[in-house]
Each structure stands twice: as C-alpha cells, then as structure tokens.
Amino acid sequence: MVAKVARKVSGWIGWAFFLDLLDGLSLTLSYMFSKTITERYPDDEKWIPFPRYRGHHFLKSNAEGKTNCVACELCSRICPCRCITVVPHEDEDGERHPQVFEIDLGRCLFCGLCEDACPADAIALGRHYEFCDHDSKTLVVGRDALMAMPGKVERGGEVVAARLSTEVGVTVTATGDGEGVDWWRHIRRR
Amino acid sequence: MESFFAIGLIIGKLAVVIAILLVLPIPLTWIERKIAGHIQQRLGPMRVGWHGLLQPLADGIKLLTKEDHIPTEADRFLFTLAPIIALVPPFLVFVAIPIGDSVTIFGTEITLYLADMNVGLLYILAVAGIEVYGVIFAGWASNSKYAVLGSLRTCAQMISYEIPMGFSVIGVVMLAHSMSLLDIVEAQAGLWNVVYQPLGFFVFFVAGLAEAQRIPFDLPEAEGDLCAGYHTEYSGIRFSFFMISEYLIVVFLSALIVLLFFGGWHGILIPLPPVVWFLLKLSFFIWVFMWLRFTFPRYRYDQLMSIGWKVLLPLSLANILISGIFML
Ligand code: SF4
Ligand code: SF4
Numbered sequence: 001m002v003a004k005v006a007r008k009v010s011g012w013i014g015w016a017f018f019l020d021l022l023d024g025l026s027l028t029l030s031y032m033f034s035k036t037i038t039e040r041y042p043d044d045e046k047w048i049p050f051p052r053y054r055g056h057h058f059l060k061s062n063a064e065g066k067t068n069c070v071a072c073e074l075c076s077r078i079c080p081c082r083c084i085t086v087v088p089h090e091d092e093d094g095e096r097h098p099q100v101f102e103i104d105l106g107r108c109l110f111c112g113l114c115e116d117a118c119p120a121d122a123i124a125l126g127r128h129y130e131f132c133d134h135d136s137k138t139l140v141v142g143r144d145a146l147m148a149m150p151g152k153v154e155r156g157g158e159v160v161a162a163r164l165s166t167e168v169g170v171t172v173t174a175t176g177d178g179e180g181v182d183w184w185r186h187i188r189r190r
Numbered sequence: 191m192e193s194f195f196a197i198g199l200i201i202g203k204l205a206v207v208i209a210i211l212l213v214l215p216i217p218l219t220w221i222e223r224k225i226a227g228h229i230q231q232r233l234g235p236m237r238v239g240w241h242g243l244l245q246p247l248a249d250g251i252k253l254l255t256k257e258d259h260i261p262t263e264a265d266r267f268l269f270t271l272a273p274i275i276a277l278v279p280p281f282l283v284f285v286a287i288p289i290g291d292s293v294t295i296f297g298t299e300i301t302l303y304l305a306d307m308n309v310g311l312l313y314i315l316a317v318a319g320i321e322v323y324g325v326i327f328a329g330w331a332s333n334s335k336y337a338v339l340g341s342l343r344t345c346a347q348m349i350s351y352e353i354p355m356g357f358s359v360i361g362v363v364m365l366a367h368s369m370s371l372l373d374i375v376e377a378q379a380g381l382w383n384v385v386y387q388p389l390g391f392f393v394f395f396v397a398g399l400a401e402a403q404r405i406p407f408d409l410p411e412a413e414g415d416l417c418a419g420y421h422t423e424y425s426g427i428r429f430s431f432f433m434i435s436e437y438l439i440v441v442f443l444s445a446l447i448v449l450l451f452f453g454g455w456h457g458i459l460i461p462l463p464p465v466v467w468f469l470l471k472l473s474f475f476i477w478v479f480m481w482l483r484f485t486f487p488r489y490r491y492d493q494l495m496s497i498g499w500k501v502l503l504p505l506s507l508a509n510i511l512i513s514g515i516f517m518l
Binding site: 025094 | 225227228229230231232233236237479482484485486
C-alpha cells in the first residue's frame with residue numbers, strides 16, 4: 001500500500017517536472033556527442049562482405065590454370081532464371097570443358113542454386129558487388145572474365161579504408177593493409 | 191552634416207542587419223542537419239565541401255532553379271502574397287531587438303540596435319503575430335485540403351499560444367517597469383530574470399516553441415498526416431521564403447528568451463565583450479531548439495490545445511499573480 005502510494009507520488013512528481021522529457025533529452029544529448037556509425041562509402045570506407053555473401057559469380061580453376069568446370073550444364077538446368085549458357089567442348093588433352101560459359105547477371109537473382117548444384121565445385125558466388133552498368137549487354141559475363149573474378153573472403157564482415165576513383169570507370173578500391181574495423185563497434189546494444 | 195551622418199549610420203546598420211538575416215538561414219540549415227545527424231549517430235551532410243559546408247549553397251541553387259509552380263485552382267494573388275507576408279515580419283521584428291548597448295569605433299559611439307522603442311516588447315509581439323497571416327493565406331490560397339487543414343491548425347494554435355506568451359512576459363515587464371528591451375536588460379544587470387521568473391520562462395519557452403511551429407508543436411506542417419501542411423503547394427523560391435521565415439523566427443525567439451530571461455548581454459563570471467556574451471547565449475538557445483526538435487515526437491492535436499488552455503494559461507496567470515504579490 002505504502003509502496004503503491006509512493007510510486008504514485010513519485011509518478012506525479014515526475015509528471016510535474018517533466019522527468020520523462022528530461023530523460024529523452026539526456027539520451028539524445030549523449031548520442032549527439034557519441035561516435036557516429038555512418039559508413040563513409042564510397043568516399044573513405046568500404047564494406048568487406050561475409051564469406052556467406054552471394055555476389056558476382058566466379059569460376060574456380062585448378063593447378064594448371066584450367067577451369068574446374070566440366071560443362072555438365074547442371075547449373076544451367078537448375079537456374080530459376082535461365083541465365084547460364086554452357087556450350088561444352090573437348091580440349092586438346094581430351095578433357096571436357098566449357099567452350100562458352102556465359103552468365104547474364106541482369107537476370108540472375110543471386111539465389112546461389114548454381115553453386116549448390118555444381119558437382120565439380122567450379123562455380124560459386126563471390127565477394128564482388130559493384131558491377132552495376134548502364135548497358136545490360138555488359139552484364140553478360142563470359143568464361144574468362146568469370147575466372148578472373150575475385151573469390152570468397154576468408155573473414156569479412158568489416159569496414160576497410162577505401163577510396164573512390166573515377167579515373168577508369170567508377171571504382172572503390174581498398175587502400176592500406178586491408179585491416180578492417182568492426183562496423184558495430186560504436187553501436188550500443190542492450 | 192551631423193544629421194546626414196546619423197541617417198547614413200542608420201541606413202548602414204539596416205543594410206548590415208538585412209544582409210545578416212538573409213544569410214543566416216544558410217549556416218543554420220547546415221547546423222540543424224548536422225545536429226540531426228549526430229543525434230541519430232549519423233554524420234549529416236558530408237560530400238559537398240568540407241564536412242558538407244557547401245551543402246546549403248547547393249540546396250539554395252536547387253531551390254532557385256526549381257519550377258515555381260502555382261496550381262491552377264489557387265488564388266494567384268494571395269498565393270504570391272503569402273510568402274512575402276510570412277517573410278517580412280521576422281525582418282521587422284529585428285528592428286527592435288538590441289544585440290548590445292553601444293560600442294565606440296573610431297571615436298564614434300555606435301548603438302547596437304536600430305530602434306529603442308519604449309513599447310519595444312509590445313511591438314515585437316504584435317509584429318511577430320502578423321507572420322501567422324502569411325501561413326493562413328498560404329493555406330487558403332493553395333486551395334488544397336492539406337494546406338487548408340495546416341493553416342486551420344495554425345490559426346487555432348496561434349490563438350491558444352499567443353495569450354500565454356503575452357501573459358508570461360508581463361512578469362518581466364513588471365520587474366523592469368518598462369517595455370523597452372534596453373531597460374529590461376539593464377534591470378537584469380544584477381540577477382537574471384530567470385531566477386525571479388522561472389515559471390514565466392517556462393511558459394514563454396513552451397509557447398515560443400508553439401509560436402515557431404517547432405517540434406513538438408509542429409502540427410501545422412506535420413509531414414506524416416498533412417504532407418507538408420500549409421506549404422504543400424509551394425515550390426522553388428516561394429517555398430524557400432517560408433523556410434527562411436521559419437529559421438528567422440527561431441533566431442528571434444532565442445534572442446527574445448535571452449533578452450527577457452537570461453540577462454541579454456550581461457555576462458557572469460567570465461568577462462567577455464557584451465556582444466560576445468549575447469551571441470553565445472543566442473547560439474545556445476538556437477541549439478536547444480534544434481536539440482528539442484530531434485528528441486521529441488509531435489503532440490496530438492487535442493493535447494496541444496489542452497496544454498495551451500489548461501496548463502500554460504493558468505500557469506502564466508499564476509505567474510503574474512505571484513510576481514505582483516512579491517512586488518507589493
Ligand atoms: S545464382 Fe541462381 S539465378 Fe543466379 S545464375 Fe545461379 S542459379 Fe541462376
Ligand atoms: S559450373 Fe559446375 S554445374 Fe555448371 S556446368 Fe560447370 S561443372 Fe556443371
């Protein structure tokens with residue numbers, strides 16, 4: 001009973017002196033002078049995605065520099081968007097490889113089914129995510145370009161120093177030693 | 191020769207004041223966006239110029255080059271008149287606002303105010319009230335339901351908040367025995383009015399927030415329920431008139447709070463030039479206005495009215511009564 005009255009009285013005092021408003025003000029004040037969490041992309045910083053990230057496809061190659069792909073066309077079959085074209089051929093060593101291997105990234109929905117379906121561990125979705133273009137034709141990527149694409153990251157999930165360059169196209173390239181910082185470091189979690 | 195010089199001085203001061211007032215919204219928008227950003231742990235504008243300093247200029251150019259559109263259904267005369275009515279009173283108000291006593295430059299004494307009226311406070315409150323007409327005309331002339339709703343809300347809000355605002359300064363006038371702002375500031379040389387009149391200050395501050403149509407009382411331009419309220423149909427340069435007027439009202443209210451309740455240009459402890467003291471306090475209150483804006487949600491409309499009539503009005507009357515009893 002006493003506790004209830006005390007709570008009621010303190011509630012009225014709080015109401016009369018706008019304690020909840022002051023609470024809000026002090027919270028925003030502390031935020032005003034805390035560190036910002038903005039990722040300054042593309043000017044100064046860039047996000048390195050996690051290994052599970054599904055970005056631009058790449059074709060893995062073996063020790064001889066040939067692609068792992070055996071042109072079985074399974075990826076092409078499973079693709080829900082029908083965006084992979086594979087034309088098999090037999091090379092001089094008698095191995096089966098794709099002569100043509102094209103992915104139309106304009107139609108791809110980055111589901112990763114092709115990666116799951118591949119029996120030869122040849123195709124995967126990598127770390128690259130800056131490939132928008134004005135022309136949908138340039139989004140059709142061929143075999144050699146796919147082999148040259150960067151693969152998955154080992155650690156990822158960090159923000160690294162980067163620089164925006166508009167000299168050749170528009171690229172955001174990482175600068176420095178690639179040591180990243182955790183983006184979550186200034187975020188308060190309760 | 192003497193009078194010629196005096197007239198020249200007045201014109202010069204006028205030109206300086208107008209120039210400053212026209213330029214002032216530019217840094218204020220930048221500061222407001224920076225404060226908004228940092229309260230939300232963002233950086234605010236960063237890309238145009240160093241830390242986004244040139245962003246207001248870019249925005250200004252954008253506003254100037256945008257199409258100046260008048261809806262076909264609008265009342266063209268009132269529609270073009272409204273932004274001007276909204277813009278002129280904030281400029282007029284600054285005629286009566288002193289920023290210091292006087293300074294001596296090259297052996298001539300220059301007063302830091304344009305006019306020392308013996309009814310300065312009355313003049314300020316009256317002229318500031320005219321600004322509302324701009325808002326009402328804008329809403330009416332636009333012939334759009336959102337704009338009309340916004341300006342109706344403005345009408346109601348103004349009526350309920352002008353009264354407590356006017357009452358809350360009476361205590362200050364009683365203490366100073368004068369309505370001239372110079373006398374009011376001089377009367378605070380010893381102790382600031384906020385010590386004698388905490389209630390008056392509180393009422394004035396809250397009513398001032400409502401006057402300036404700032405959050406938490408920005409019902410007339412509530413984005414969520416009214417698009418943009420009374421300036422929904424405005425674009426380009428006319429819209430920027432409303433913007434400038436809003437920022438100037440914030441500056442003017444901060445100046446008035448400093449003059450009436452926080453000792454004007456009288457400093458405490460640290461001896462700084464009076465003008466510096468005044469500007470410091472002024473910027474502090476501008477900052478407080480912006481800080482409030484990004485902290486509080488908007489009040490509901492009935493809450494707004496009941497705060498005005500049921501809380502602020504009795505409080506301001508009580509303030510007059512208490513001041514009167516103490517003065518006897
Ligand atoms: S990610 Fe999905 S949509 Fe894209 S190519 Fe692979 S299977 Fe097709
Ligand atoms: S990438 Fe894999 S699934 Fe696709 S054709 Fe080559 S081996 Fe077959």
